[in-house]
Amino acid sequence: MASNYHQVPVALAVAAVLFATIAMGAEYIVGDDEGWTINFDYQAWAKDKVFHVGDKLVFKYTAPDHNVFKVNGTAFKDCIAPPSNERLSSGNDEIVLATPGNRWYICGVSGHCDAGQKLAITVWDPQTPPSSAVRGISFSGYQVFFAAIAFLVIITV
Numbered sequence: 437m438a439s440n441y442h443q444v445p446v447a448l449a450v451a452a453v454l455f456a457t458i459a460m461g462a463e464y465i466v467g468d469d470e471g472w473t474i475n476f477d478y479q480a481w482a483k484d485k486v487f488h489v490g491d492k493l494v495f496k497y498t499a500p501d502h503n504v505f506k507v508n509g510t511a512f513k514d515c516i517a518p519p520s521n522e523r524l525s526s527g528n529d530e531i532v533l534a535t536p537g538n539r540w541y542i543c544g545v546s547g548h549c550d551a552g553q554k555l556a557i558t559v560w561d562p563q564t565p566p567s568s569a570v571r572g573i574s575f576s577g578y579q580v581f582f583a584a585i586a587f588l589v590i591i592t593v
């Protein structure tokens with residue numbers, strides 16, 4: 437159908453946007469305007485957010501008043517900081533979420549973790565919202581990407 441050929445650029449544009457969305461990821465300033473500090477509810481901050489592989493966390497604070505340690509679930513619960521050579525301390529620490537799973541971060545300054553300076557999040561596969569994971573249906577970003585292209589090719593030709 438020659439009359440439908442004009443749809444091809446549209447299909448490619450949609451595919452490009454899909455691909456860019458998958459590849460780029462989102463950036464989250466931990467604590468937003470408050471930044472990384474004590475007496476802030478980071479679980480409430482994270483609650484309405486869905487973190488994906490490729491997204492970036494930015495911990496902003498005045499160094500050396502605070503710092504950032506990536507820890508495991510036990511160290512998170514008990515506020516135990518790892519050895520200081522694992523410390524991030526620039527005051528503008530960027531962490532790219534490279535793999536799916538749970539992540540825990542705390543401040544290692546004495547008393548700060550106990551004062552609420554701790555963040556626990558779950559990182560999902562690209563474009564896999566928790567709702568579909570709960571239902572047991574899981575698509576990778578590339579599966580969605582190629583399915584979208586296949587769909588667009590079908591409706592275009």
Ligand SMILES: [Cu+2]
Nearest residue numbers: 502543545548
């Ligand atoms: Cu601190």
